[in-house]
Amino acid sequence: MSKVMIIPSSMNMIKNTLTMVDAYCVSLQDYSIHSAWQVSLKEIKQIKKTIKEKDLFIALDRNLFNKDIKPLKKILHELEKIQPTAILFYDIAIFHLVKKENLHLSLVWNQEHMTTNYHTINYWYDKGATYTRVSSEITLKEILEIKKETKSKLIVPMLGYLPMFVSKRKLITNYKKTFSLKDDSKLYFLVDGQDKYPIIEDQYGTYVYSSSILNGIPYKKIVEENQIDYLLLNSFLIPSFETVLSAFLQNKTETLRQLLQNQDTAFFEKNTIYKVK
Amino acid sequence: MKKPELLAPAGDLEKLKWAIDYGADAVYIGGPFLSLRANAKNFTFEQIKEGCHYAHQRGKKIYVTVNIILHNREGKEVVSFLKKLERASVDAIIVSDPTIIELAKKNTKLEIHLSTQQSTLNYEAVEYWYQQGVSRIVLGREVSKKEIQEIKKRVPIEIECFIHGAMCASISGRCVMSNFLTGRDANRGGCAQICRWDFDLLNEKNQLVKGDKKFTFCSKDLSSLEVLPQMIDMGIDSFKIEGRMRSIYYIATIVNIYRKTIDEYCLHPKKYHYHKEDEKTLRNCANRDSVVQFFSGINDERFSYYNGREEVSNQDFIGIIQEYDEKTKMAIIEQRNYFKKGDTLEIFGPKTKPFSYSVDKIYDEEDNIIKIVRHPRQIVKIPMVKKVYPNDLIRVKR
Numbered sequence: 001m002s003k004v005m006i007i008p009s010s011m012n013m014i015k016n017t018l019t020m021v022d023a024y025c026v027s028l029q030d031y032s033i034h035s036a037w038q039v040s041l042k043e044i045k046q047i048k049k050t051i052k053e054k055d056l057f058i059a060l061d062r063n064l065f066n067k068d069i070k071p072l073k074k075i076l077h078e079l080e081k082i083q084p085t086a087i088l089f090y091d092i093a094i095f096h097l098v099k100k101e102n103l104h105l106s107l108v109w110n111q112e113h114m115t116t117n118y119h120t121i122n123y124w125y126d127k128g129a130t131y132t133r134v135s136s137e138i139t140l141k142e143i144l145e146i147k148k149e150t151k152s153k154l155i156v157p158m159l160g161y162l163p164m165f166v167s168k169r170k171l172i173t174n175y176k177k178t179f180s181l182k183d184d185s186k187l188y189f190l191v192d193g194q195d196k197y198p199i200i201e202d203q204y205g206t207y208v209y210s211s212s213i214l215n216g217i218p219y220k221k222i223v224e225e226n227q228i229d230y231l232l233l234n235s236f237l238i239p240s241f242e243t244v245l246s247a248f249l250q251n252k253t254e255t256l257r258q259l260l261q262n263q264d265t266a267f268f269e270k271n272t273i274y275k276v277k
Numbered sequence: 278m279k280k281p282e283l284l285a286p287a288g289d290l291e292k293l294k295w296a297i298d299y300g301a302d303a304v305y306i307g308g309p310f311l312s313l314r315a316n317a318k319n320f321t322f323e324q325i326k327e328g329c330h331y332a333h334q335r336g337k338k339i340y341v342t343v344n345i346i347l348h349n350r351e352g353k354e355v356v357s358f359l360k361k362l363e364r365a366s367v368d369a370i371i372v373s374d375p376t377i378i379e380l381a382k383k384n385t386k387l388e389i390h391l392s393t394q395q396s397t398l399n400y401e402a403v404e405y406w407y408q409q410g411v412s413r414i415v416l417g418r419e420v421s422k423k424e425i426q427e428i429k430k431r432v433p434i435e436i437e438c439f440i441h442g443a444m445c446a447s448i449s450g451r452c453v454m455s456n457f458l459t460g461r462d463a464n465r466g467g468c469a470q471i472c473r474w475d476f477d478l479l480n481e482k483n484q485l486v487k488g489d490k491k492f493t494f495c496s497k498d499l500s501s502l503e504v505l506p507q508m509i510d511m512g513i514d515s516f517k518i519e520g521r522m523r524s525i526y527y528i529a530t531i532v533n534i535y536r537k538t539i540d541e542y543c544l545h546p547k548k549y550h551y552h553k554e555d556e557k558t559l560r561n562c563a564n565r566d567s568v569v570q571f572f573s574g575i576n577d578e579r580f581s582y583y584n585g586r587e588e589v590s591n592q593d594f595i596g597i598i599q600e601y602d603e604k605t606k607m608a609i610i611e612q613r614n615y616f617k618k619g620d621t622l623e624i625f626g627p628k629t630k631p632f633s634y635s636v637d638k639i640y641d642e643e644d645n646i647i648k649i650v651r652h653p654r655q656i657v658k659i660p661m662v663k664k665v666y667p668n669d670l671i672r673v674k675r
Binding site: 063064065066068069091092093095096097100111112113114116117118119120123124137138142145146149162163164165166167168169170171172173174175176177178179181183185186187188189190191192196199205208210211267270272273 | 401
């Protein structure tokens with residue numbers, strides 16, 4: 001049976017959803033992106049106590065530079081003591097260090113737009129990453145084919161804004177500085193026709209998200225029937241997330257449609273093209 | 278002093294030959310499959326073979342990009358493709374998906390370079406790939422000089438760095454805006470360059486945050502001419518020029534200038550001085566402003582480019598020398614852009630050190646004197662003040 005995993009936005013959200021979900025994925029402060037709530041090691045320990053036997057995944061999904069490596073080693077050793085279910089890595093340095101330091105940490109291959117095929121999922125599985133967070137840019141058919149062809153435990157995004165762009169550049173600050181603009185919003189939107197894309201900046205760079213919220217409820221049944229291991233719901237930028245979660249779990253399609261006004265099914269049934277004729 | 282490899286792009290066989298003739302030590306190209314420039318002409322296997330033959334005869338190398346991120350269905354076709362590349366005698370493949378690395382190791386003896394698409398930015402990640410049998414890493418473009426130095430010190434692997442060309446605004450591999458906005462898959466060669474689009478920017482109160490120009494992700498181009506001696510001193514193994522979709526003139530000009538700079542510096546490092554006029558030529562060639570980028574450790578608004586499509590028109594390139602008659606000192610040229618009597622022309626080529634002069638006579642094919650050359654690919658004759666060679670290029674100094 002598929003487990004439900006959420007990316008929470010606060011400790012309160014964790015407490016409010018304890019009866020609803022099987023797993024949590026939290027983002028480690030200074031080593032992650034794409035999350036409204038980043039937590040310290042101390043807070044991770046607290047979360048672990050709060051959720052008890054439920055699965056706890058820790059995301060370290062930022063690109064890393066030389067200066068990040070030394071502190072990262074210490075963090076990985078600390079995480080080993082906490083024993084989360086697994087840690088999600090984007091940068092290969094994390095995978096390499098876990099193996100080099102012989103740490104007992106399970107790993108999730110999480111190179112967000114590259115987790116697109118079972119061949120490479122099996123490559124990382126054979127190397128020791130026993131979970132994969134599957135790309136949002138492949139079709140349901142491809143996801144189900146991957147499931148058949150791999151032993152890796154799959155985490156499939158089912159609801160939430162989807163990451164589209166990561167830059168080391170501080171693009172909003174650069175724009176404001178160039179044209180001497182004063183505005184201290186924490187969240188911005190890029191407008192293209194009717195579409196509004198959330199864009200956020202932090203000390204590590206700039207991130208852009210899909211204009212629509214992925215709502216995978218039409219495919220929930222088939223995903224569960226095919227024993228996808230984890231259905232992932234991201235609370236990032238979604239108001240009243242607990243209500244949304246509850247509607248998703250109870251298959252209340254119409255309620256969800258009303259709660260998530262700008263929603264779509266992303267690439268579940270849409271093949272991308274790469275040769276323009 | 279170790280001379281770095283100068284690595285040029287080529288979108289077709291003709292460009293490959295121009296790149297080699299103008300001084301590239303190696304050329305990277307895309308094959309008929311699995312390349313990240315799906316919309317470039319790309320090479321057939323026959324053309325790859327011919328390109329390798331042309332390069333090897335001149336002591337140069339050919340690398341083939343096999344750098345898409347695979348989907349399920351493509352995985353099965355990789356081995357036969359790699360074997361064909363091996364049979365065509367390519368010197369290395371440039372790869373980002375580790376499945377292809379494994380298949381290349383098991384089934385061929387091809388040398389493997391890791392593409393910048395993996396965004397390798399630290400020494401631990403570099404060490405991992407080194408241990409997997411990768412012989413060269415194309416580092417992510419976000420690394421600084423200090424970071425490259427540390428990586429070089431810690432891992433005995435060949436390091437390739439971009440030195441010139443367009444920059445992704447994103448960390449390579451982490452942008453799928455093209456997928457979402459156009460349905461074209463960025464990590465499989467379909468990138469629609471959304472980062473060059475203009476957008477309105479709204480704040481959290483839905484108010485327009487408006488500068489003199491619209492918001493864009495667009496970055497100035499990369500140019501490393503100013504810091505090239507530092508890069509040579511650091512022992513970076515290969516200097517890569519971006520641009521498989523670029524023109525012959527672009528490739529010849531950029532390769533020619535970097536070739537000259539590398540040779541000058543390596544021959545007499547103490548006598549070498551930076552030629553600012555070369556920087557100007559590079560800039561005019563690309564039509565866009567360029568800066569040193571992350572190598573200098575800077576990450577601020579100086580990188581941003583808000584000029585949209587209002588770029589200076591590049592009409593510098595005016596023709597190609599087809600023949601030269603030493604007796605009459607006349608050159609036959611094929612026109613590529615408008616020029617006229619009185620213009621100052623600059624001629625350069627693999628064997629021709631750049632020289633300038635004012636053209637005072639122009640003849641058409643019937644030897645009639647004309648004042649203006651305005652027809653595309655028009656054949657004209659002009660007197661030369663120095664010896665020139667076929668395939669030398671002519672630009673106008675405006």
